[in-house]
Amino acid sequence: MKLRFLLLLPLLVQLSGCAVNPATGKTDFVMMSERQEIELGRNYAQEIARQYPRYADEKLQAYVQRVGERVARHGHRSHLDYRFTVIDSPDINAFAIPGGHIYIHRGLMAYLDSEAQLAAVLGHEVGHVTARHSVRQQSQSTAWNILGQAVAIGTGVGAAGDLTNVLGGAIVSGYGRDMELEADGLGAQYLARAGYDPQAMIEVVEVLKSQEDFARDEARAKGQEVAPRGYHGLFDTHPDNDTRLRQVVAAATPLANGQGEIGRDTYLRQIDGMPFGDSTEAGVRRGQRFYHRGLDFILGIPQGWGLINRPDALIVHSADQQAFLVMSMEPVQQSMSAQAFVRQLTGGRALAQEQSFQQAGMDGVSGVVPGSAAKRVVVLMREREAFLFVGAVKNGGALDAADPRFMEIVRSVRPLQANEQALAEAYRLRLVQFKSGQSLEKLSEQMPGEGDRLRRLRLLNGLYPTGQPQPGDWLKVVR
Incomplete structure (x- = not known):
């Protein structure tokens, strides 16, 4: 037993990385230098550029x-090279990755109402960076993996769970309530020091609460039980922690030295x-067409069926997200038939059940890659490019159940x-x-789109859900 413990020591020594958090002044468990953090962020940014337009x-x-x-100029790590990017996506989200790369989706910006609210969202994400939340999450993940190896060697029992994707999951879904509230407090400080009204932090939470209420009502109207998940950041800590949020905002308010900037017209x-x-x-997407x-x-x-629109692929999936058809556009170096293109993809092998056809002036080939997880493959040739479709069913499901839908889409x-x-x-x-005597009902009737347009307005x-503007107010409408 003593010999076994000595064998574990080199692994356990790796768990002893600590550093003073620059934002909180507390000692954090981390296993990454700032230089490594910046390099990790640079690698993540390249991947994000491929996935998000x-x-x-x-x-x-x-x-x-x-x-x-x-805002970042007044943060605890103002020396970082911060890069703020608007993503061309209708999603309601914003996120930060290590080293100062911060992203906000265009969809979230549509619902913000002032420059101060924009600064509040960005300040919250800067707070994640300055407090090194992503680094702390990954360090904890790495520590658990190393500890799991130690347990496996020492006892013969494998570590429970796979924690290798903690960092990526945190970026998408949030860092947990304590870290999110910490980012709120830091963001409010930076907001106030930059001359913005720190109350914008609370206003953004109210915007996002309304967004969740609206999404829940829309889902209910469509017969869906679960509403879509909203922005992970500020919203993730509320409404349960409203009192704590107001406390951290109140603590930052004196830093604004009076009335902070709002900037509604500018925004x-x-x-x-x-x-x-x-x-x-x-x-x-318009209804059932893209x-x-x-x-x-x-x-x-x-x-x-749902649709996921990525820069590198279009993904159509069943309601239960078990059947997926992925479409990509592939360049063709020289003029060739669809069949020749398939041979190029498969290394000269033919597809099972292979069939050639013509569609809308395009040369097409369809077939199946056999196996325990069979896949439908279709190619449509158009001059020097090919529409490539690959359809599959998750968890070993039978291709036959989804195949008619796949071919319907193709x-x-x-x-x-x-x-x-x-x-x-x-x-x-x-x-x-908005003019005197005008009504929101009439304005909403002029807006396109599905669902309750008055509630959307x-x-x-x-x-x-029931507010009214004052004459002279500027309103956002959809045209």
């Missing part, structure tokens, strides 16, 4: 960078004309017609000044 409005990107830098002018929902560049003007195609989506692909070009255009936010303008 950058919003193609450099004027807005520069504005967000200026606001973010103004609204910046987002005037911004796409709402899907963007033209990334492709637009339109992409740049790539000139339309694709049908089965009723009840068969729907065709070029856009002249009268469909307008359908591929994004909806956009526009500013209108109120949600966009911080009036959810």
Whole structure:
């Protein structure tokens, strides 16, 4: 037993990494230097660039960078090279990765109402960076993996659970209530020191609470039991910790030296004309169809199926997320048939049940890659590019159950017609000044889209669920 313990010592020594947290002054357990943290962030940023499209409005990107830098300048790690990026996505989210890379989704910006609220979101994410939350999470994960190895060697019992993906999961879903509240408090400090009204931190939480209420109501109207999850950050610690949030904001308020800046008009002018929902560049879903003007195609989506639009692929999935069809566009170096392209992909092997066909002027081949997890493969050739489809069912499910749906989607692909070009255009936010005698009901009737448009209009303008604007107020509408 003593010999076994001595064998464990080299592993256990690796668990002894500690450093003083620059934001809190407390000693944290970390297993990464700042240089390593910056390098890790650089690698993550490259992966994010592949998965999330950058919003193609450099004027807005520069504005967000200026606001973010103004807040970060007053943080505990102001020496970092902070990069603030707007992601071209309708999702309600923002996140930070190690080393000072901070991202905000265009979808969240649509519901914010002032520069101070934007600064509050960015300040919260800066708080995650300055407190090294991602590094602390990964260090804990690494420690548990090393400890698990030690337990396995010492007792013959493998470590329970796989903690290797803790950092990636935290970026998407949050860091837990204590870390999120810590980021709230740090963000409020930075907000106040930068000259913004720290109450914007609470206003953002109210915006996000309304967003959750709206999403829950919309889900209920569609017969869904679970509402979509919202922004992980500020919202993740509330409403249970409202009192604690107000305490950390109150503690930061004296730092503002009086009335902090709000910047509502400035912010609204910046987002005037911004796409709402899907963007033209990334492709637009309208009901059960997906339109992409740049790539000139339309694709049908089965009723009840979902769509994930990534820069590198389009993923259509069943409601239970067990069946997936992935479509990508592949460049073709020289003119070739669909069958020749398949041979190139498979190293010269034919697909099982292979069939050739013609579709909307395109040469097509369909077949199956056999095996315990069989996959449907389809190629449609269009000049020097190929539509490549791969369909599969998770957890060893039978391909036959989903295959008719896969082929239904493939068969729907065709070029856009002249009268469909307008359908591929994004909806956009526009500013209108509310006039005396005007009604929100009439304004909402002029808005496109599905669902309760009046409730959506109120949600966009911080009036959810029953608020009313005053004459002269500027409102965001969708056109």
